[in-house]
Structure formats: structure tokens, C-alpha cells
Amino acid sequence: MAKNSVSNPQINPRKLSPQKYARLKAEAKAPYRGLRKFIYLACGASGLMGAVIFLSQLAAGRDVTTALPNLALQVGIVALMVGLFRWEEKAGGRR
Secondary structure, X not given: OOOOOOOOXXXXXXXXXXXXXXXXXXXXXXXXXXXXXXXXXXXXXXXHHHHHHHHHHHHHOOOHHHHHHHHHHHHHHHHHHHHHHHHHHHHHHHO
């Protein structure tokens, strides 16, 4: 009795190149990984720009009472995005 190629995921049913088949399998296991990483980078860059702006406001001594909490928020956003990006990278290495 012959096995069906659909039930065995190790068989390459479309005769694709091994690299393309591996990339498609990885995308099927973790869809939108590239999009998530791009969003983490974009939000991290935005947080970094905001942190530079609020740091310059603190250095100038202007609106210290409002600039300090905003700077802390921006630094927290950058730290969160770096953590999420690293977590995504580590999860990609396991698969």
C-alpha cells in the first residue's frame, strides 16, 4: 500500500528546490514572522527617536516634569521592542 504524499510532510510534492521548500515550510510554521520583525524594528526606531527628542529637552532644561516620564516611556518601548525582536530571533532558531 503506497503512502499518500499529503500525509507525509517530508515529501516534496511540487518538486521545488530544497531551499525554496524549506523556506515555505518555515513560513507555514510561523506565518508573518518577517512582518512582525519589521514592526518591532519600526516601533523600536520610533521609540529611539522619541527618546532622543526627550533627552534633548531634558538637556536643555525645558519642561523637565513632563519630559522625564515621556523619556522613560520611550526607553521602555525601545527595551520592549528589542526584547520582542530577540525573542522572535530565538524562536526562529528553534524551528
